[in-house]
Amino acid sequence: MSSIEVREISKKFGSLQAVDKVSFEVEPGEIFGLLGPNGAGKTTSLRIMLDIFKPDSGSVSILNGPMSEEKKNLIGYLPEERGLYQDIQLDRCLIYLATLKGLSEVEAKKRIEEYLVRFNLEDASKKKVKELSKGMQQKAQLITTLVHEPKIVIIDEPFSALDPINTQMVKDLLLEWRARGATIVMCTHQMHQVEELCDRLALINRGKVVLYGSLREIQNRYASQSVEVHSSVPIPADLPGIKAAEQHNSGTLLKLGQGVTSQDVLRALLERNIPIDQFEIALPNLDEIFIQVVQETGAEE
Amino acid sequence: MKKFWLVLANEYKRHVLRKRFIFAILSFPLMVAFVILISFLSARTNYDARPVGFIDSYHILTTTRQVPSTGEKFMPPVEVFQFPDESSAASALNKGEIQAYFVLSESYMSNGSVTQVTLDTPSNNASSDFGHFMTYNLASNLSGAVANRLVDGKNLIIRSLDGTREMSANNWISIILPILSGLLFFIAVNVSGGYILQAVVEEKENRTMEILVTSVSPTQLMGGKVAGDLLVGLTELTIWVLFAVLGVAVAPRLLPINQTIVIKASEILLLAATFLPASILISGLMGAVGAMTTDAREAQQISTIFTLPMVIPLWFISAIMLNPNGAVSVAMSLFPLTAPFALPMRAVFTTIPVWQIIFTISLLWMLAVLSLWLAGRVFRIGMLRYGKRLSLREIFQRA
Numbered sequence: 001m002s003s004i005e006v007r008e009i010s011k012k013f014g015s016l017q018a019v020d021k022v023s024f025e026v027e028p029g030e031i032f033g034l035l036g037p038n039g040a041g042k043t044t045s046l047r048i049m050l051d052i053f054k055p056d057s058g059s060v061s062i063l064n065g066p067m068s069e070e071k072k073n074l075i076g077y078l079p080e081e082r083g084l085y086q087d088i089q090l091d092r093c094l095i096y097l098a099t100l101k102g103l104s105e106v107e108a109k110k111r112i113e114e115y116l117v118r119f120n121l122e123d124a125s126k127k128k129v130k131e132l133s134k135g136m137q138q139k140a141q142l143i144t145t146l147v148h149e150p151k152i153v154i155i156d157e158p159f160s161a162l163d164p165i166n167t168q169m170v171k172d173l174l175l176e177w178r179a180r181g182a183t184i185v186m187c188t189h190q191m192h193q194v195e196e197l198c199d200r201l202a203l204i205n206r207g208k209v210v211l212y213g214s215l216r217e218i219q220n221r222y223a224s225q226s227v228e229v230h231s232s233v234p235i236p237a238d239l240p241g242i243k244a245a246e247q248h249n250s251g252t253l254l255k256l257g258q259g260v261t262s263q264d265v266l267r268a269l270l271e272r273n274i275p276i277d278q279f280e281i282a283l284p285n286l287d288e289i290f291i292q293v294v295q296e297t298g299a300e301e
Numbered sequence: 302m303k304k305f306w307l308v309l310a311n312e313y314k315r316h317v318l319r320k321r322f323i324f325a326i327l328s329f330p331l332m333v334a335f336v337i338l339i340s341f342l343s344a345r346t347n348y349d350a351r352p353v354g355f356i357d358s359y360h361i362l363t364t365t366r367q368v369p370s371t372g373e374k375f376m377p378p379v380e381v382f383q384f385p386d387e388s389s390a391a392s393a394l395n396k397g398e399i400q401a402y403f404v405l406s407e408s409y410m411s412n413g414s415v416t417q418v419t420l421d422t423p424s425n426n427a428s429s430d431f432g433h434f435m436t437y438n439l440a441s442n443l444s445g446a447v448a449n450r451l452v453d454g455k456n457l458i459i460r461s462l463d464g465t466r467e468m469s470a471n472n473w474i475s476i477i478l479p480i481l482s483g484l485l486f487f488i489a490v491n492v493s494g495g496y497i498l499q500a501v502v503e504e505k506e507n508r509t510m511e512i513l514v515t516s517v518s519p520t521q522l523m524g525g526k527v528a529g530d531l532l533v534g535l536t537e538l539t540i541w542v543l544f545a546v547l548g549v550a551v552a553p554r555l556l557p558i559n560q561t562i563v564i565k566a567s568e569i570l571l572l573a574a575t576f577l578p579a580s581i582l583i584s585g586l587m588g589a590v591g592a593m594t595t596d597a598r599e600a601q602q603i604s605t606i607f608t609l610p611m612v613i614p615l616w617f618i619s620a621i622m623l624n625p626n627g628a629v630s631v632a633m634s635l636f637p638l639t640a641p642f643a644l645p646m647r648a649v650f651t652t653i654p655v656w657q658i659i660f661t662i663s664l665l666w667m668l669a670v671l672s673l674w675l676a677g678r679v680f681r682i683g684m685l686r687y688g689k690r691l692s693l694r695e696i697f698q699r700a
Contacts, residue, residue: 050515051515052511052514052515069304069517069518072515072516072517073516075515077511077512077515079508079511079512081508081511082508083504083507083508083509083510083511083512084507084509084512085315085507085509086507088315096307096311097512097513097516099307100304100307100308100513100516100517101516141512144512
């Protein structure tokens with residue numbers, strides 16, 4: 001049973017069709033990436049999932065049913081537009097927001113103290129939120145997202161404003177939560193983070209889902225007829241069935257002709273006694289797929 | 302429902318624990334006390350304790366007794382001395398022994414003609430105290446009680462035809478109570494409404510809103526905020542009322558206030574019955590405006606649409622006093638935004654038909670509930686419209 005089922009949701013603001021029959025499912029214990037260019041409809045889709053907006057049509061099922069006040073306590077949300085009360089002490093702000101998620105004040109205090117230590121924010125607990133740096137506020141907001149141990153974590157651009165050390169810390173945290181069985185939906189523009197973290201993804205463009213599936217499936221779908229070979233000697237360009245050879249990173253990207261398989265190329269290399277350090281089917285990275293799909297769907301419109 | 306209380310408590314503590322709240326609480330009564338003190342000091346500065354003299358060449362007065370003391374210590378009546386002729390009075394005036402002297406004319410009994418002679422601008426108390434002296438001594442052949450009554454003047458009691466309402470002209474507190482409490486209400490409702498407005502706009506501006514609405518329903522959130530901020534306003538009002546009670550108890554000991562202050566329970570009840578739904582109404586509307594607009598300044602400007610009408614009855618005070626059952630007075634006491642001032646004010650001068658009181662208070666309650674609903678709805682639709690104002694059409698479309 002999916003943790004989240006989004007079925008054909010649509011939402012219009014004035015004349016703008018922000019979301020157009022968007023559907024996807026998120027399974028328990030997976031990190032799901034929701035991608036798309038600016039203004040594609042990702043955040044609107046998230047807000048409909050969270051019952052902030054009502055869809056014009058379609059429906060959302062969260063943990064086997066419509067959103068309820070009780071279910072709100074099982075969801076941790078980190079919005080793209082970060083926000084905390086600026087004029088109060090950090091610990092008071094976090095405790096209040098944690099109690100709104102159903103924790104008792106005593107429990108909230110205990111957990112927040114632990115998180116503040118873990119996030120190196122213990123010295124800032126008595127400071128006003130507005131006195132904290134952007135990165136510190138980002139970490140504080142993450143505490144708000146996770147402190148009540150939600151079953152579903154929805155995070156919009158989790159790595160913005162974080163330095164590499166804190167980025168790694170957040171990644172570790174997400175992986176830890178996935179290992180605990182939490183369902184994580186992540187909205188981001190940072191494709192390498194998606195490649196590293198996400199099990200499955202949906203790409204939204206102009207309000208519609210244009211790509212949906214596991215990372216590997218999608219990469220295979222968009223894989224060109226190429227192999228990447230790493231060798232201690234130069235790869236000859238006259239191998240049978242090769243259209244072109246390009247230097248790619250530290251290896252050579254061989255573009256295959258019509259009907260030529262990767263097995264044919266490997267056999268040819270071995271026949272010529274060329275030492276092979278690494279041989280792999282060249283898969284496009286998400287950046288390339290993203291650009292290609294967005295351009296294609298943009299052109300269709 | 303638990304989250305409603307959490308929001309309420311947070312909203313309340315957020316304002317009440319701030320230094321500026323304590324400053325706001327204390328500044329108003331201190332300002333009022335200061336103004337009253339300055340008024341009395343100003344009157345006292347103009348007061349001259351030196352005696353006055355008079356010349357009665359035509360033997361108009363048969364006795365020259367001093368007016369008995371009333372125990373007034375702040376500005377006691379000055380003594381009045383008789384001089385045989387104007388030259389001796391002028392000599393005393395030049396020496397500063399008296400502040401002025403009065404010359405009774407021959408025609409005094411027929412036209413009251415008196416000449417006052419002073420070196421400087423005469424003090425306010427000189428002529429009035431001399432007037433009392435004349436009245437008291439002219440009535441000397443009457444009994445002491447009659448003479449005292451003539452000096453003290455009348456205490457006019459105005460009563461309605463059916464006898465259900467009456468008011469003493471001397472009990473000025475009854476007249477100023479609805480005005481004063483109306484003003485206090487206006488300030489308190491503006492302060493607490495301002496808090497709601499500020500809170501909603503701030504949460505929109507600092508993006509806390511998105512976190513909040515994924516934790517608590519918009520209705521509970523808005524309800525908790527309105528209730529919390531109303532409680533802030535109520536705390537202010539209570540503290541101000543306590544200061545007022547303290548002032549009423551202490552002022553007669555310190556200042557020349559010589560009358561018993563009578564406040565009727567029915568007047569307080571009517572004030573409370575009108576103010577409570579009106580506060581909720583204004584707070585709800587303030588919340589809606591906060592959720593509708595894009596920044597605090599714009600919200601403040603729009604909110605004047607309903608805060609300004611509240612003080613309209615103040616411009617029509619004389620109309621309400623002179624004709625409390627006239628069309629203007631009745632209309633203002635029925636109209637929800639002017640009722641908090643107009644209804645209690647009318648009640649001082651007339652017997653308001655029961656149906657009008659029930660109608661006004663019921664209407665206020667209905668609109669209060671409606672304003673909360675509207676606030677919740679506008680809040681839900683407009684909460685995440687950063688930088689974009691909500692149109693009225695959008696408010697009444699499907700959310």
